[in-house]
Amino acid sequence: MTREQYILATQQNNLRTENAQFYPVGIYGWRKRCLYFFVLLLLVTMIVNLAMTIWILKVMNFTVDGMGNLRITKKGVRLEGISEFLLPLYVKEIHSRKDSPVVFQSDRNITVNARNENGQLTGQMTVGADFVEAQCKRFEVKSHEDEKILFMADEEEIVIGADRLRVTGTEGSIFEHSVETPHIRAGPSQDLRLESPTRSLTMEAPKGVHISAVAGEFKASCRKELHLQSTDGEIFLNADNIRLGNLPHGSYSSSTPNSVGPRQTVYELCICPNGKLYLSPSGASSTCQLNSNICLWS
Template structure:
């Protein structure tokens, strides 16, 4: 409260005359003053709370000059140290692991990898689940570190690009349809077996089929007929001895033609040999058996 007195003099008497007192109030008083103090107090409390929350967030999130906690912002991207959890989708052009550790993608349910085109449509997907790994792509290519194609598959065919395809299962390999290959070879210490339990087994090649047993025996077993057929050439059995032990013997024929031979079979071994034809059979007089 400020009190001001104004003194007024009279020309007639020259004695000062006290002026009336006037009261001027400067500032805010009453309930306005209390509301202002309350507002300032609330604002100060909010400022302190915000400062405390900011310090807490910086401390919890580990903000530093390089990034945030285990995440470092670098010129070529973002680097994460340790384990990181993503609650929603992750979009990245490339994901690399550190040089001294592997890259691990872990999920309690499934892991999905999607590839999209420029229109946002999914063109390829790979899902890894607890019981199944499934991939939907137009073409699957597996290459070596040198860039050589090892395996390629699409909707029409599957190609193995390596020099050798090795199947180590004890039951071998089962093919439901045709198989086209230039060579089928068994292991050095094991037999090679081609088996068709309920149907026929057919081997066809435009330039010929060659079957070799370099250090063992060759066995062909069939419940019905075994046919060796050549459309434009000969069927040659080139061996030191060809035996047919269950072949029935024929009867001697008659004829006087020269330069003719008859096929003879040894009754004890089934050996086949040629003998000059005569009026009667000469197989019995031959010394081949």
């Protein structure tokens, strides 16, 4: 390049530089102030969130094992102290420590539900202030040692599997329908009383009914009739003294003029065809036929 060409090119570049416009680069004015304000607000928010997070971790006692009274172990979740649940709790098993019981407490009722795979309710137990209610197909109470059924109830029957059922109420036990049991016994030094105030009392057994009062007396009383019936056997009364009180007395009248004698002290026991018993003054022969008017009026 010659000198004249260099000078000409240099003059052209200078002219282009002088004619070029300069534009500022960056954020200036109110935009810059707004950006700084938002950055400062974001920084303050982050500091507040960090402080709140640290405070929550401190208050709730978060550790690597759990939170507060809640501990996460290999066997499950462990709660220590009193815990409140505001929503339903779904667990597989709940058990207490070896040295303390499990206490469920509520201001109202406590309800335990059991559901099947489809979510349908299969069993429910409610503990209220005045009642305990269980709804299920079968309710069982078993012993701890041999898992013997102590009590079982379903729609068809109620089974009491204990060796002894004791009713300690002063009014005894009231049954509206029939009762089937092999043995009824009163407590020591207490009387056994079977009573039906407004209806009849019936005792039946396929192989006999045995009533025994070892140290006391046996008494059967009723308002109307007392029936002792044996279809294929006999009624056997075995005692040193057999007394039949309040039997009607038949009058004795003979055809002989010497009918009036001393006061009668010996009587004959007579029976009517309908089974009624009465007393007839004894004589040299049977006097039951002479007092048959009692059988006619009975």
